[in-house]
Amino acid sequence: MFSExxxxxxxxxxxxxxxxEPARGEASGILLLxxxxxxxxxxxxxxxxxxxxxxxxxxxxxxxGHGFTTAPDAPRGQFAPRNGIARVxxxxxxxxxxxxxxxxxxxxxxxxxxxxxxxxxxxxQNHAADIDALAVWNSNFEPGLAGRVAxxxxxxxxxxxxxxxxxxxxxxxxxxxxxxxxxxxxxxFDWLSHDAAEVDAYVADPLCGFDVNVSMWIDIFAVTFAGAxxxxxxxxxxxxxxxxxxxxxxxxxxxxxxxxAFAERLKKSRLEDVTTIVYRGLRHETLKESRALREPAIDAxxxxxxxxxxxxxxxxxxx
Numbered sequence: 001m002f003s004e005x006x007x008x009x010x011x012x013x014x015x016x017x018x019x020x021e022p023a024r025g026e027a028s029g030i031l032l033l034x035x036x037x038x039x040x041x042x043x044x045x046x047x048x049x050x051x052x053x054x055x056x057x058x059x060x061x062x063x064x065g066h067g068f069t070t071a072p073d074a075p076r077g078q079f080a081p082r083n084g085i086a087r088v089x090x091x092x093x094x095x096x097x098x099x100x101x102x103x104x105x106x107x108x109x110x111x112x113x114x115x116x117x118x119x120x121x122x123x124x125q126n127h128a129a130d131i132d133a134l135a136v137w138n139s140n141f142e143p144g145l146a147g148r149v150a151x152x153x154x155x156x157x158x159x160x161x162x163x164x165x166x167x168x169x170x171x172x173x174x175x176x177x178x179x180x181x182x183x184x185x186x187x188x189f190d191w192l193s194h195d196a197a198e199v200d201a202y203v204a205d206p207l208c209g210f211d212v213n214v215s216m217w218i219d220i221f222a223v224t225f226a227g228a229x230x231x232x233x234x235x236x237x238x239x240x241x242x243x244x245x246x247x248x249x250x251x252x253x254x255x256x257x258x259x260x261a262f263a264e265r266l267k268k269s270r271l272e273d274v275t276t277i278v279y280r281g282l283r284h285e286t287l288k289e290s291r292a293l294r295e296p297a298i299d300a301x302x303x304x305x306x307x308x309x310x311x312x313x314x315x316x317x318x319x
Contacts, residue, residue, distance in 0.1 A: 008061065008098055012080075012090040017041070017068035018098075021048035021058040029107045029309035030099050032131075033060035034092065034116030034123075036138075036285075037220070038077075040067030040207045047287050047298065054302045057106070059099045063119070064088055065216060067207055077213045078164060084219040085122060092123050096130055107132040107309040114138045114252065114284065115220060121227045125235040133308040135243040135301065138250060138284050141228035141265070142258040143221065146173075151221050157214050166211035175209075178251040178284070191251050191284055198288040228262065233269040241273040241308040242266060245297060247282030247289075275304055 008016045019041050031051050035041050041060035048058040062069040064087060065078045073080045073087075080087045100108065110131045112120030117139030124134045143150070153169050179188040189199050189209065202208045226232050236242075244266075246259030253259050256278035263276040279297055282289055286297050 008094060010091045010094040012064075012071070012087045012094075014064055014069055014071035014074060014087070014091055016091055016095065017062040018095065019045075019048070019060050020099075021045075021052040023055050023057045024053050025055060027057055027103060027106060028055035028313075029057075029109060029132075029305065030103055031056040031058045031305070032092075032096060032099065032108065032110045033058065034110065034112035034120045035060065035063065035066070036114035036116050038066070038209050038212060039202070039205075042067070043202075043205075043208075044287065050298050051302065051305070054306065056109070056305065057099065057103050059095055061091065061095050063116075064091060065213075075164075075213075077166060077211055078216050079219050081164065081215060084215060085119070085223045088119055088219075089123050089126055092119065093127060093130070096123075096127075100130075107312040109133045109135065109305055109308065111135040112137070112139065113287065118220065118223050118227060121232075122223050124240065125227065125232050128235065128237050128240065131240075132312045133241040133243070133305070135245075135304075136262075137243075137245040137286055138247065138253060138259075139262075140253045140258040141224055141262040142254070143224055147221055147224065151218070154214055154218050154221070158218065161214075163215035163218065164213055167214045167217050170217045171211070174252075181251040193283050193285045193288045193290075194281075194293065195288060195290045198285070202288075228265060230269070233265060233271075236269070236271060238270055238272050240271065241304075241311075242271060242275070243301060243304050244274065244276045245286060245301070246278045247284065247286060248278050248280050249282060250284045252284045273308075 006018045008018045010016050033044050040062045051058050064074040108131045110120050117136035178191040182190045244263050246253050246256040248256040266274045
């Protein structure tokens with residue numbers, strides 16, 4: 001089952017906690033999941049089961065500094081002392097290659113939530129030939145001036161106390177601010193979902209909501225700005241299908257406005273197949289909303305996946 005952890009040794013030196021939900025019936029594709037900040041891949045078990053029922057072999061791993069993945073240079077809350085994003089992408093490549101070797105010839109869809117979406121885009125920009133479609137959910141590629149100020153703050157923190165310690169300021173500017181934005185909030189993490197049980201599960205999970213080191217925050221803002229840059233977007237194949245989703249009550253994406261703005265960036269870069277949906281009444285974790293709210297989003301995504309893998313399998317190189 002998906003919740004049972006195996007391990008995969010990455011060329012980066014990390015031992016990746018790896019999960020797999022096998023496709024039900026005849027397989028139509030592979031879905032790779034990239035989780036968000038301060039969480040882990042076990043939380044995607046229900047989504048993995050849904051997509052497995054659609055004929056997808058689903059794979060997910062815990063990123064460096066998260067969950068059950070271990071690496072000598074990546075304690076919890078840190079990708080690596082240097083070149084953190086490169087190490088993370090190396091790990092993602094190892095999982096991709098492992099899945100592709102086990103299921104040769106199947107189209108590959110890469111899905112990322114929040115921070116995982118930032119990393120998924122970076123992977124696509126560095127290894128475009130290794131995937132057939134990209135999904136980015138609840139990610140903010142539009143940090144603007146506030147993001148540049150955050151980078152200055154982080155540089156100051158690194159100079160004053162080092163990069164291998166938790167940031168004292170960024171949690172207040174991100175998680176804290178998003179929590180305060182929810183009127184009548186019951187917990188500081190109500191910004192994640194309307195579903196109280198899911199919020200409580202996150203709060204109670206010792207592998208969620210932990211402090212993030214200065215170096216990881218620096219890496220996150222660097223990959224955010226690089227991913228949305230003209231040079232970064234120019235590295236994506238124009239025909240790559242991209243699925244963007246967000247919620248209009250998600251403070252982490254400026255209530256979905258960042259999702260829409262990023263879609264415009266993609267279109268201006270002449271990406272030919274961009275699907276964008278901002279769902280009404282959803283907060284940050286689309287996949288952890290109540291069943292009535294999340295099921296339409298998952299159903300729409302499954303339909304998109306079936307469409308793009310069918311098109312890819314009909315293409316000459318997959319004939």
